[in-house]
Amino acid sequence: MYIYALVICNCLVxxxxxxxxxxxxxxxxxxxxxxxxxxxxxxxxxxxxxCSVSGLFGDGMxxxxxxxxxxxxxxxxxxxxxxxxxxxxxxxxxxxxxxxxxxxxxxxxxxQNARAPRDIKVLSMARCGLTEVPEVFSLEDANHNRLADTxxxxxxxxxxxxxxxSTSDKYDSFINASDARVLVQGMGYDIRAxxxxxxxxxxxxxxxxxxxxxxxxxxxxSTGTFEGMENLEALYLSENSIxxxxxxxxxxxxxxxxxxxxxxYYYDEYGNxxxxxxxSLDVMDDFQNLVSLDLSFTRLSQSNLMMxxxxxxxxxxxxxxxxxxxxxxxxxxxxxxxxxLDVSGNNGILSEYGVLSGLENTLEVLYAVKIGLVHLNxxxxxxxxEILNVxxxxxxxxxxxxxxxxxxxxxxxxxxxxxxxxxxxxxxxxPRLKYLSLRKNNINMINENxxxxxxxxxxxxxxxxxxxxxxxxxxxxxxGLNAERKATKQSRINTQYKERGNMTKFSSYHTGxxxxxxxxxxxxxxxxxxxxxxxxxxxxxxxxxxxxxxLVDYNPSxxxxxxxxxxxxxxxxxPMGCDVSPRxxxxxxxxxxxxxxxxxxxxxxxxLFPVLIFVYMFRKNFRYFCITVRNSALLSxxxxxxxxxDSRIFNYDVFVSYCNNxxxxxxxxxxxxxETNCGVSVCLHERDFQVGLSILENIVSCMDRSRSxxxxxxxEFLLSQWCQFxxxxxxxxxxxxxxxxxxxxxxxxxxxxxxxxxxxxxMLTKTYIVYPGEAGDGAKKDFWRRLGxxxxxxxxxxxxxxxx
Numbered sequence: 001m002y003i004y005a006l007v008i009c010n011c012l013v014x015x016x017x018x019x020x021x022x023x024x025x026x027x028x029x030x031x032x033x034x035x036x037x038x039x040x041x042x043x044x045x046x047x048x049x050x051c052s053v054s055g056l057f058g059d060g061m062x063x064x065x066x067x068x069x070x071x072x073x074x075x076x077x078x079x080x081x082x083x084x085x086x087x088x089x090x091x092x093x094x095x096x097x098x099x100x101x102x103x104x105x106x107x108x109x110x111x112q113n114a115r116a117p118r119d120i121k122v123l124s125m126a127r128c129g130l131t132e133v134p135e136v137f138s139l140e141d142a143n144h145n146r147l148a149d150t151x152x153x154x155x156x157x158x159x160x161x162x163x164x165x166s167t168s169d170k171y172d173s174f175i176n177a178s179d180a181r182v183l184v185q186g187m188g189y190d191i192r193a194x195x196x197x198x199x200x201x202x203x204x205x206x207x208x209x210x211x212x213x214x215x216x217x218x219x220x221x222s223t224g225t226f227e228g229m230e231n232l233e234a235l236y237l238s239e240n241s242i243x244x245x246x247x248x249x250x251x252x253x254x255x256x257x258x259x260x261x262x263x264x265y266y267y268d269e270y271g272n273x274x275x276x277x278x279x280s281l282d283v284m285d286d287f288q289n290l291v292s293l294d295l296s297f298t299r300l301s302q303s304n305l306m307m308x309x310x311x312x313x314x315x316x317x318x319x320x321x322x323x324x325x326x327x328x329x330x331x332x333x334x335x336x337x338x339x340x341l342d343v344s345g346n347n348g349i350l351s352e353y354g355v356l357s358g359l360e361n362t363l364e365v366l367y368a369v370k371i372g373l374v375h376l377n378x379x380x381x382x383x384x385x386e387i388l389n390v391x392x393x394x395x396x397x398x399x400x401x402x403x404x405x406x407x408x409x410x411x412x413x414x415x416x417x418x419x420x421x422x423x424x425x426x427x428x429x430x431p432r433l434k435y436l437s438l439r440k441n442n443i444n445m446i447n448e449n450x451x452x453x454x455x456x457x458x459x460x461x462x463x464x465x466x467x468x469x470x471x472x473x474x475x476x477x478x479x480g481l482n483a484e485r486k487a488t489k490q491s492r493i494n495t496q497y498k499e500r501g502n503m504t505k506f507s508s509y510h511t512g513x514x515x516x517x518x519x520x521x522x523x524x525x526x527x528x529x530x531x532x533x534x535x536x537x538x539x540x541x542x543x544x545x546x547x548x549x550x551l552v553d554y555n556p557s558x559x560x561x562x563x564x565x566x567x568x569x570x571x572x573x574x575p576m577g578c579d580v581s582p583r584x585x586x587x588x589x590x591x592x593x594x595x596x597x598x599x600x601x602x603x604x605x606x607x608l609f610p611v612l613i614f615v616y617m618f619r620k621n622f623r624y625f626c627i628t629v630r631n632s633a634l635l636s637x638x639x640x641x642x643x644x645x646d647s648r649i650f651n652y653d654v655f656v657s658y659c660n661n662x663x664x665x666x667x668x669x670x671x672x673x674x675e676t677n678c679g680v681s682v683c684l685h686e687r688d689f690q691v692g693l694s695i696l697e698n699i700v701s702c703m704d705r706s707r708s709x710x711x712x713x714x715x716e717f718l719l720s721q722w723c724q725f726x727x728x729x730x731x732x733x734x735x736x737x738x739x740x741x742x743x744x745x746x747x748x749x750x751x752x753x754x755x756x757x758x759x760x761x762x763m764l765t766k767t768y769i770v771y772p773g774e775a776g777d778g779a780k781k782d783f784w785r786r787l788g789x790x791x792x793x794x795x796x797x798x799x800x801x802x803x804x
Contacts (some may be wrong), residue, residue, distance in 0.1 A: 068342035069510060075509055079124070096128065110142070115742070124157075131628045133161070149207065155212035215239040226251070241264060297323070303322075345370055373390055387411040388412050398426060417440075420441070421697055423449050460552065479545055529556050655703050657711050659720045685699075728759065
């Protein structure tokens with residue numbers, strides 16, 4: 001009834017409250033993949049990529065995370081991201097932005113200034129459609145002062161400075177074996193002089209401190225552009241298409257502190273993304289006082305790295321986020337005092353062990369997201385490090401020896417890596433660690449040592465790990481709930497270092513603490529989730545809990561564990577705590593629930609008995625129907641975040657599950673045909689399980705690292721408890737990840753009466769193959785051919801081609 005009432009109300013609103021549309025309707029009425037506001041509809045989300053201007057890396061909680069150095073407007077109090085003057089700057093400003101005749105409008109504004117004379121310190125000529133900088137800086141204000149002598153802040157945001165003039169032949173330069181710079185003709189780019197600087201050339205700006213040239217379609221920075229700006233502190237060249245930088249492009253900028261060349265995209269006529277081209281390797285030698293450099297999203301090549309040789313001890317802040325660099329040489333930053341560094345999005349950039357050598361006593365914040373890291377050993381002895389963001393890597397090892405040296409780390413983000421269950425303490429060796437995120441790792445079992453290791457944390461992220469239910473899962477949940485009820489307010493995480501010397505906003509600003517404090521502020525309360533979810537057990541069994549962390553990523557659907565018996569998923573709050581005794585159980589409630597269950601067991605069969613008889617009579621038809629419905633329902637409930645895409649790298653082609661009695665057939669027949677004849681990488685428990693891990697952890701880990709799973713079924717296999725568990729777990733994991741990579745091999749015919757439910761279901765829904773046994777060589781040859789083709793067909797196309 002409620003649904004019908006809602007439909008009627010909506011129809012009335014459409015008739016009375018909306019305007020009549022045209023016959024052809026709107027775009028979103030034609031499309032099933034995008035709505036009227038440009039957002040992807042649910043139908044278009046299955047195989048789509050949606051870009052967002054808010055950042056680069058997802059943090060796994062519905063937000064996106066930008067590069068460490070942020071954007072220009074986050075640093076400034078006088079201009080915003082779109083080039084508009086902020087209220088704080090308008091008292092001593094002239095704003096002719098968006099004017100179709102900016103020069104005439106500027107003259108008029110200066111004339112009106114005579115009525116109430118004031119020094120003009122801020123000038124905005126943003127978005128005026130200019131093709132070059134006009135010659136207006138010799139104009140005088142009411143006090144007869146030239147603009148070039150008074151302005152301190154100038155923005156030309158959003159104009160179209162795209163006029164170029166070629167002045168010489170094509171050259172390239174490199175360092176030869178004797179360390180001499182060599183120019184080589186004909187290497188593929190022009191040294192150009194740009195016409196866009198116009199009024200900047202030959203003008204001396206006595207007090208200009210900051211110049212905003214963002215989004216001006218600049219492609220070339222030529223010699224002499226900034227020669228009259230000896231007091232310039234900040235230069236913003238982001239959101240352009242800068243390709244060529246002449247040898248003396250930055251001459252005159254002796255006091256420059258901050259240079260922003262981020263988000264420069266240049267595409268040639270074929271649509272190829274071109275990298276930054278420097279006429280000279282010494283192009284930045286004039287930056288003796290440079291503190292901050294932002295190159296985020298600007299394509300760089302390995303030859304550009306020589307520019308860092310020019311930076312000295314004053315250099316403290318650098319972003320190489322998404323620059324396309326694949327490698328940095330050892331000790332490249334040893335002559336600097338870098339405090340804040342972002343190398344995210346550049347696969348392999350820290351592959352050399354000594355890249356960061358020399359920064360052990362200066363580096364405070366490091367973003368190394370999605371760069372292919374496999375361990376954290378290179379960060380040993382980084383005693384000043386406060387934030388280490390290494391999410392979306394392949395990290396599987398984090399040793400206590402490294403942890404002990406990271407004595408000042410407050411935030412450690414290990415989201416979406418390959419860490420597994422651990423026994424040895426490591427995070428508790430980091431005395432100042434407050435925020436730890438282990439979301440989306442391969443932790444399958446929570447043990448007592450792990451909860452001890454988290455004891456001193458304030459905030460913990462643990463969602464989306466494939467965890468087996470035990471009392472420690474309840475313990476982890478209960479600690480978060482208890483800390484939440486006792487906490488008076490959420491404390492912010494701030495730097496513990498005082499600014500040294502005469503520091504500025506350019507040397508100290510970064511988004512690290514702000515981003516993680518935002519995550520903390522937006523966290524979901526566990527207690528509120530328990531109030532909404534009536535099945536969530538919000539009772540605390542332990543009064544002596546000493547740990548105090550809050551769960552920063554809590555969601556009942558993401559904090560799920562699997563029961564070892566039955567394979568059902570349940571919330572972390574469901575298992576009993578490790579210290580629960582029978583006296584702590586409310587028996588009245590338990591007895592009442594038992595009576596309700598008994599009553600249901602009596603009434604429900606009586607009602608359903610006729611239906612069950614009917615179903616039994618037509619059981620064969622219903623069996624296939626139920627299997628189909630169950631399979632569809634399970635697939636519809638799977639979280640899409642668990643889907644494994646085609647780019648996933650696997651360690652093995654196939655994981656083989658078999659019983660010990662069939663070991664001879666595996667070693668004498670299966671392995672030679674698959675590994676020798678077909679070049680297939682096979683994972684066997686007796687050969688490939690990791691020593692020291694539990695059997696369950698090894699099974700889950702090997703299944704996840706194998707492209708497909710092969711079950712060798714025999715009567716002895718069905719008598720083994722571990723084999724049946726592996727069969728059940730294989731089915732469960734493949735459903736969870738939406739994979740169809742299960743291969744059934746029957747060594748003998750299995751009668752229906754001997755088949756467990758799981759096997760019978762698999763044989764009804766999967767195509768299986770039976771070993772011919774005593775049959776002739778032709779049948780066996782056909783069997784091995786079909787089996788090999790089934791395994792190799794699951795590889796990506798390029799791997800199959802190589803096998804062929």
